[in-house]
Amino acid sequence: MLVIDSTLTGCGGCATIAAPGKSVARSCQDLMVFTTGRHTAKMAPFDTPEWVRDAVFYQIFPDRFAYSHQVRKPSNLEPWDSPPTVYGFKGGDLLGVAEHLDYLQDLGITAIYFTPVFQSAANHRYHTYDYYHVDPILGGNAALRTLLDEAHQRGMRVILDGVFNHASRGFYQFHHIVENGAASPYVDWFIIYRHPLVPYHAPKGQHGYEAWWNLPALPKLNVANPAVREFLWDVAAHWIEFGIDGWRLDVPAEIDDDEFWREFRHRVRSVNPEAYIVGELWHEAHRWLQGDQFDAIMNYPFTRACLAFFVGDNLFSSEAAKCGLGKIAPMDAPAFAAEVTRLLQLYPRPATEVQLNLLSSHDTPRFKTLARGDDSAYTLATLFQMTYPGAPCIYYGDEIGMEGGQDPVCRGGFPWDLGCWAQSLREYVKRCTALRHAHPALRRGDLTWLFSGQGVVAYGRRLGSETLLVVLNAGSQPVMLSLHVAGYLPDGAQLRCVWQDSVATVAGGRVDGVMMPARSGTVLEMVGDG
Numbered sequence: 001m002l003v004i005d006s007t008l009t010g011c012g013g014c015a016t017i018a019a020p021g022k023s024v025a026r027s028c029q030d031l032m033v034f035t036t037g038r039h040t041a042k043m044a045p046f047d048t049p050e051w052v053r054d055a056v057f058y059q060i061f062p063d064r065f066a067y068s069h070q071v072r073k074p075s076n077l078e079p080w081d082s083p084p085t086v087y088g089f090k091g092g093d094l095l096g097v098a099e100h101l102d103y104l105q106d107l108g109i110t111a112i113y114f115t116p117v118f119q120s121a122a123n124h125r126y127h128t129y130d131y132y133h134v135d136p137i138l139g140g141n142a143a144l145r146t147l148l149d150e151a152h153q154r155g156m157r158v159i160l161d162g163v164f165n166h167a168s169r170g171f172y173q174f175h176h177i178v179e180n181g182a183a184s185p186y187v188d189w190f191i192i193y194r195h196p197l198v199p200y201h202a203p204k205g206q207h208g209y210e211a212w213w214n215l216p217a218l219p220k221l222n223v224a225n226p227a228v229r230e231f232l233w234d235v236a237a238h239w240i241e242f243g244i245d246g247w248r249l250d251v252p253a254e255i256d257d258d259e260f261w262r263e264f265r266h267r268v269r270s271v272n273p274e275a276y277i278v279g280e281l282w283h284e285a286h287r288w289l290q291g292d293q294f295d296a297i298m299n300y301p302f303t304r305a306c307l308a309f310f311v312g313d314n315l316f317s318s319e320a321a322k323c324g325l326g327k328i329a330p331m332d333a334p335a336f337a338a339e340v341t342r343l344l345q346l347y348p349r350p351a352t353e354v355q356l357n358l359l360s361s362h363d364t365p366r367f368k369t370l371a372r373g374d375d376s377a378y379t380l381a382t383l384f385q386m387t388y389p390g391a392p393c394i395y396y397g398d399e400i401g402m403e404g405g406q407d408p409v410c411r412g413g414f415p416w417d418l419g420c421w422a423q424s425l426r427e428y429v430k431r432c433t434a435l436r437h438a439h440p441a442l443r444r445g446d447l448t449w450l451f452s453g454q455g456v457v458a459y460g461r462r463l464g465s466e467t468l469l470v471v472l473n474a475g476s477q478p479v480m481l482s483l484h485v486a487g488y489l490p491d492g493a494q495l496r497c498v499w500q501d502s503v504a505t506v507a508g509g510r511v512d513g514v515m516m517p518a519r520s521g522t523v524l525e526m527v528g529d530g
Helices: 094-098 101-107 140-153 172-183 226-242 258-271 300-314 317-321 333-344 375-386 423-438 440-444
Strands: 002-005 032-034 057-060 111-114 118-120 128-134 157-162 246-249 276-279 356-358 391-395 446-453 456-463 466-473 479-484 494-497 503-505 510-516 520-528
Touching (some): 128 140, 128 226, 157 226, 226 246, 300 356, 423 440, 440 456
Parallel strands (some): 057 391, 157 246
Antiparallel strands (some): 456 466
């Protein structure tokens, strides 16, 4: 067993988490890296939805989560439990989701993010051909109406995926140009290089129009055209009026036009001031998070940090490098604390509190696959995710141990046979979501680093009179930790383990005897201040 006395490295090993060029912190107060008032001197008014701070999201790929017999389907569907393919459909639908809301509620889910649901000839539905109608294989608009009503009755929110940079070859205005060439009234809805267009089977790059990543199936909309802008803004407002609770925006940086996104926000928020707008940006996004465009991003930098620390040397790095996650180098505890500190200080607090913090998505291999099947990496990352500022998001099936590599393998059918579930994993995720729901400090409180070293990180979350300490041992051996908390907790304060009947007392500015098995985490709640 490794015995660690955090006082030997100063206040929580604080010298290890100072950013390059910054002075080293010397007290616990100096290590309060996420605190009320940060950024407020320089930021413009920034209103982000209050409900997101308290939400636990669940991402659903609609074709693969649940199948309802109430929705009529075409006959040529893949078997539900067969390996997913690039072009095949399995027949999942929105009524299937509505019929399984009990499952989601039991898991602790309060919000759902759907990848696209509008009419499309692709199973992922990022090739939109009608923005005003839900795909009939998903049950059409009526199924979305039912799902929204039933979710809202349970206090659950629903956000949809908006694909506004590009449409599809079946999109009416694009098809009109294909049929009529330069005579089409819609010729300026796209960026045309030559006529006739060759949307199918053209030599590479010879299709005649601008397309996303030069893929002919995804003609890029000409957002400089006032008619196109108005069309997209109307779509955005229409579905908010219908009752959705926000938008996840697909590749929004491809629409390199701040005024477009400012008006998008205005139109959406004019309908629902609490609508959530989150962009798919894989990198730092200061430009879009100033209070006038998006509320948050899909926080892939958070994902990378979790993989680097909780998976570390065991990472299936070649798989990670094939997707947008890129190359990920292992991090030790001080490097992880430093990276988390950097992420927490990137944006104004109203944005940080609503970042969509994910461990997997439809665009990455599943976390368990990247961890080479190591469930302890997922449980550690999940406890961190649920005790960290921002909105945690679970990718469907991760909670039962689903695996899958690059798209399309990461988009398999959810197995509703309970015998296929990692039941203990799901129970652990439930405990973590319940913990987050039970403690406002984990959702809205300040974060203060207390220790980082020897594979262990410890931090406090505080809101008003509520204080919790989180300790995560990502190392391969058990640890007995003596945690230095002088200046953060008073002598005599009592700390109760939230999942066990044990109590520790602060004495001499320390919490002694914090026993941490290898690859484990614990949370201590202050129940008395002495």
